[in-house]
């Protein structure tokens with residue numbers, strides 16, 4: 001299910017000194033619960049006074065997703081700054097979540113959580129794109145804040161992007177690929193906030 005955590009892989013990739021950390025992460029992996037499925041179009045997501053928030057307790061507000069995603073609840077080890085609902089991948093693939101909104105997208109804020117070891121080994125950033133037609137997507141220029149909130153080897157990374165172009169109602173978030181391991185459980189998507197104002 002999580003192939004990196006065979007004993008041989010742990011010895012090879014982390015070394016014996018870090019086994020305790022790996023064992024701790026294994027406990028964390030065991031907390032993963034419900035699995036997401038690829039949902040059908042649910043109609044445009046509504047802004048409430050110009051603001052939309054998805055806490056990632058489910059993907060019911062998304063128009064569609066690429067399928068191999070799952071949810072995780074809780075934060076017993078203080079790894080996620082108290083964020084108790086998150087979405088993660090099953091495998092190290094560029095999974096996507098797509099939203100359609102009832103008004104134009106102006107600002108997008110994505111809270112995510114990266115495993116520090118993976119950041120040191122090499123991992124790409126989340127991709128956040130907008131579109132007016134749901135087919136042609138344009139990546140947002142992102143401000144990336146990764147200087148705060150390190151919890152038990154997990155680090156919060158916040159992406160903020162803004163577009164002034166009118167007509168962008170589609171938003172696509174793509175999980176980054178880990179470049180040197182096969183973890184599906186990191187990084188995790190914590191929250192999405194979108195403003196139409």
Ligand SMILES: [Ca+2]
Pocket residue numbers: 054055056057083084085086189190191
């Ligand atoms: Ca959350």
